[in-house]
Amino acid sequence: MLRRLRPTPRRLAVLVAATVGVGAGVGYAASLTVNSWHLWAGSQPLTKAQCTLTGTTSTTNTYVTQFSANNNYSGSTTMLVRSNSSSQDWSFVRFDLSKCPIAIPTSGGADTATLTLFITSTPSSRTLSVTPVLTTWASTLTWNQAQLLTYGAQTTTMATGASGNTAKSATVTVDVDSLIKSPNSSFGWRISDSGTGNATTTFATSADTTASHRPQLVINYEK
Secondary structure (H helix, E strand, C coil): CCCCCCCCHHHHHHHHHHHHHHHHHHHHHHHHHHHHHHHHHHCCCCCEEEEEEECCCCEEEEEEECCCCCCCCCCCCEEEEECCCCCCEEEEEEECHHHCCCCCCCCCCEEEEEEEEEEEECCCCCEEEEEEECCCCCCCCCHHHHCCCCECCCCEEEECCCCCCEEEEEECHHHHHHHHHCCCCCCCEEEECCCCCCCEEEEECCCCCCHHHCCEEEEEEEC
């Protein structure tokens, strides 16, 4: 007949110690794995990059005039913005993001995006509207065709100042960020003047012989 041993205080102490030791080992291992992962993930630096687009190969720009509703001004060295209610002029500009030296990842988005246009002449200080264009267009755009395009809400404004021969910038981060994530979400911007009077602002286009006068888009992003 087998005798059943009663647990003595010594046996109980050894059993408890062994159980605690195993549990602690498992807990420590789990804790070490998680902490090591967090340390590794936190050590990955965010790399900043910049893309600057300018010139004839990365830019499409033109203007349309209500006065000659079926004419196009493709290849012109200037583009106009006029406020006259019966004969308005609108300027259009867009950039090809695929021309960036390093492709912008769709997951990164834009930290900042700045549109810069060079004003060759302006009669007075004007506040121009910068509005995203949501349907595609070509440099041969006419006024009548421009009426059929779809436009978003005004992104921002651009103050011309009271004199020409100067570059003016506008922040268009929200539009470019959307464009990076969805390449067909927008097609550049329309520049217009809804103010009173018959005032014409003239901008240089990508056909200008002076490279620094051409439209420019600077995008700062994370890769």
